[in-house]
Amino acid sequence: MEGGCLCGAVRYVFDGEPINSGLCHCESCRRTASAPRLAFVGVLSEVFRFTKGAPVEYASSVGVIRSFCGRCGSPLTYRRDDAAGDLDVMTVSLDDPSGVPPTFHVWLSESLEWDRLAGNLPAYQRTRDG
Known part of the structure; x- marks a missing residue:
């Protein structure tokens, strides 16, 4: 799968199947995306590279690094120090984001009051782990 930022200055590719795909409602992700939630695709770090x-x-x-295009500001990746082998890629930065639909919601405890969920995806108040 391939993707990149809005202006085309940064491009990436990853091989293999995604580990997961979700929608995050935490304040940090909302502010990063300037949107009520942020769609992400989990991949193994070893199969991802900027091209x-x-x-x-x-x-x-603390322990979280996000990447974005320094020219247009598009958010691109999210990685945690305690999960160095995993990388979250912003779904809508993919060339074909429709090919990786979300399968769950996380951090509903921080969602906006007016952001109503549709559908029946599993939803977690914090992470899927707790």
């Missing part, structure tokens, strides 16, 4: 340009990295919270 054009280099993103800017930002420590959005």
Whole structure:
């Protein structure tokens, strides 16, 4: 799968199947996306690589690094220090985001009051682990 930022300055590719695909409602993700929730696709770090340009990295919270295009601001990745082998890629940065629909919601405890869920995807108040 391939993707990149809005302006095309940063491009990436990853091989293999995604580990998971979800929608996050936490405040940090909402602010990153400037949207009520952020769609992400989990992949193994070892199968992901940037093919054009280099993103800017930002420590959005303790142990969390996000990357984005320094030119247009598009959010691209999210990685946690305690899960170095995993990487979350922003779904809508994929060339074909419709090919990886979300299968769950996380951090509903921080969702906006007016952001109503539709459908019947599993939903977790925090992470899927607890």
